[in-house]
Amino acid sequence: MKVEEKASIYLAYLDKILAGEDDIGPVKDVEIEKLLLMAKTMISADFSVDSKVRESLRKKLLAQLKEINKSSRFYHKKLTSIRELFVGEKIQIVAEEAPGYYSTDLVIPLHQYSLKPISRGYYFCDITDEQLFFEKIKHILGNDQKEPDDFIKNMLKETPQIRNYAKAPSGLIVDIGILKFEPIVIVKRIVEGKEVTSMVFRTEVLN
16 A cells, blocks of 8 residues: 555544544554554543653654655645546546547446545545546546636545545536536545545535
């Protein structure tokens, strides 16, 4: 497991601990488990105990966090292409295979998905079948790309669970039954220790 991935998974679990959850589920990575145990000890420590013990725990936790931070800064947010985001590697595309501009809107029905509110009418829509979704949109990848607004730019910058992201192609409309939306960016993020591909969109319908 890469250091960046460990850091993001650690943060996801730490968020649960800070939220007061006693059962955060199984932790498969031994190093992450040790870090979380130390964090739990720090958070639940009785501050009436000896000050030397408290300071020792504090220094150990900060040292571990500093090491992860120095290695990766939790994730260098990487702007990438849709193809690389879904396929996982850069591919040399020959001229005959290169996508062209799709002049009309492409409406893709999505039956399996998961919505999570972000803030101010913005949502994550998790893509369950990534391969099928990519196959449906790959011929419009030559379209102009959406430009994220200031809110999304700040979210990408301030959310350590987001690994990479790509700007969505214009003309893409996703139909989830209860509403239709136009994705602004598509991101790779860590949710409960697992990597998920999500579209980010804004709507007033669900507010």
